Amino acid sequence: AQRVTQPEKLLSVFKGAPVELKCNYSYSGSPELFWYVQYSRQRLQLLLRHISRESIKGFTADLNKGETSFHLKKPFAQEEDSAMYYCALSSYNFNKFYFGSGTKLNVKP
């Protein structure tokens, strides 16, 4: 069964500290993996996609097929990074998406 697990409901760090938001998945096939973000009073929006291998707003995510993980990392957290982060996976044709329950990142000054 397809499933996305984000084990941390809340992650609090100080400004300038490294951040790692965990995501594990189960999927029968080759998944497409994403991170979505929702800032306060804004809509859910795409942050990054694994295949693009881009760094967006300083965030990167590496797909580890052996560990079925797709953790989101940033070396130095900023206060504006405070938001809800959702890990998601999709079938190859993007007909279905599966989301985790989200991690709330709180970056303290």
Place this chain on the structure above:
Amino acid sequence: EADIYQTPRYLVIGTGKKITLECSQTMGHDKMYWYQQDPGMELHLIHYSYGVNSTEKGDLSSESTVSRIRTEHFPLTLESARPSHTSQYLCASSDPVQGGYEQYFGPGTRLTVT
């Protein structure tokens, strides 16, 4: 302005009432989706559509129904609302021409059934 709209944003309604949650997008996207999300929980896909006259159920069983008569419009209907339908409903769309992988979300409708 190209966007995706959901109305109403908030709805409180009594048990047994018929309700329709509206979702419209002005981006010309073929694919549209409905998600249900309880507080602190995953977004669950309940319906999706590839285009006009095409609708499919998601993995999460839902008593709601959808229709796709026009590209821009993807309403969700509950024939008889129950307290178990209390949840947030999110509509999204994606553009296959640009790969189809990025979902654009609406602001959501928070439904409370009393």
